Amino acid sequence: MTKILTEWRPDQMTAFGRKPMLLRHRLADHPLFSDAALERLIEATPRERFHVNTIAREETDPRKWREGDMSGLSGREVMAAVARGNIWVHLQRVHEAFETYDDFLGDLFADIERHVPGFRSYKRSMSVLISSPNMNVALHADVPGQSLWQVRGRKRVWVYPPRAPYLPQNKIENIVLGRAADTDLPYDPAYEAGAETFELLPGDWTTWPRNAPHRVRNADCVNVSFTTEHWTNELRDGYVVDYANALLRPLLGGRDLARATTGPDFWGKLALTAAHKGWRKLAGRTVAPLTIDFRVDPAAEMGFRDVAPYQVMK
Template sequence: MSIHWQYVRHDKLDANLLEAEHSLHQSPLFCDASLAALLDAYPRDKLGIWTFGEHAEGDQKPISGTANDLGGEDILEAVKKGRIWLNLRATNELVTDYTDTAQNIFDSLQSRMGQRIIKRDMSVLISSPEIHVHYHLDIPLVALLQVRGSKTLHLYPETESFAPTERLEAIALGDGDESLYFENSFDQHGQPFELKPGQGISWPQNAPHRVQNGDMMNVSLSCEFMTWPALFRANALYANGRLRRAFGAKPGRPQGVVPATFGKVALARVLKKFERTEAVSLPRRPAFALDPNCPGAVRPI
């Protein structure tokens, strides 16, 4: 297995991105039989099943679903014929066959970035032809490696205009999903990247993006991770959000690691400790189920 990263400058985004060439698409772990076996082995209560509306302006929300007791082959067939997006989070921890793949990806990133990589989470994404993943952002750093099919990643600057600070803080606080409000005019400032098997990309932390699949089933690896500076930024966002909501503060957007950052990291740790003792985990309520009698079809719940 080979994975090679290089930094590429994109002036339109005013940022350096990491782009990859890899051989993961040659692995037998991602053929249909292996994916069906993965879906059978993966804990069903953790399987993320989603669908999305057509790409449009506004705040598009993902819609959650369930596969109930369908087997892996049937779920895979539903993805091929429907509008389904499967997210198998932490596959590297939950299905041991994929542990080495994740370790190789994260180790290659760590070597190229020259920074220790922590909180390693590799998700296997299996998604339908032509499905569009709404405009959103992630709090961790992300690397996306394409294994099967093709997709276009539309990436936008990590600035107030494209991801308002208060919404960024809300996402860091876990308030709702990761959605952002999209306007068609954003595309004048965004950069599309077509990803084919053997290609990958990692972008600046919190940069907004959306994804459009090609006309075939897609398999990708979404690798979320943190470096220490990225973790400090995430905690500063969390602390800023709490200060804004509790005291009406108007903190600015975190800009690198400065002395004040460490105070906010400490504050975030204290606040999270207290919140953890009071948190109640609510089950996700699916809005649809895959139809076992008609692959690709769904029925409302």
């Protein structure tokens, strides 16, 4: 039997991935997102596959995004800390933890591909987000194609055009190359005039063009949502160009380079990217350390307590 998980208007089917949009889904009561399932998922997610973050509720500088730890706590303790505090729990690649999430992810993308003409995706991934009332998620830009699916609670999402000044070309190049974090972006309150904004309720999901910067603010309620990431040939080609341009920029005086994904220049950049990635693989993966400066604590007023900073590899 064909599973219908998402709802579409005809104009959304043709604009998917081309512009920010708000759509509907039928997953708000799915058992994979019950409290019991989330508690089990928290406990099953290894240290290298989760982030715990906080930022002041009125802070707009993404560089103030802080990294914490929740190792050794039960899922119930973490959920209690989220409910009373100001933390954001990001469980990455949950489809690799349990087969049920992997099956769910396959069904979800099969449903999208049935609706969007010509859309074929691969290297799909899924992460679960559990976040506190009024939590402020820093401005950031993702590299793959991405969608945000609201399961519980209410939040507002601001999506900015993937171009300067919101996304300077050198910034996305550094993010693609791994020289910078996805939050290493400029922010100016004047940017709000160029943003598209959506309020997400249970049963809503939103998606946006490749690399579009975005930020999120929860309403006064616990939020449960999940993100999906995917690649297509078109997304891959854009990634190749940004990767190669990042390598070429220092050699060409720091100027912006063409981002075309066709023609001889593109094939040259494809060769350069492949060669550099091959060299990186032979040289061994370079992992940037994370600086941890707080620990989740369900007894603390904000759901966490500060600790002396230390670093972990992720």
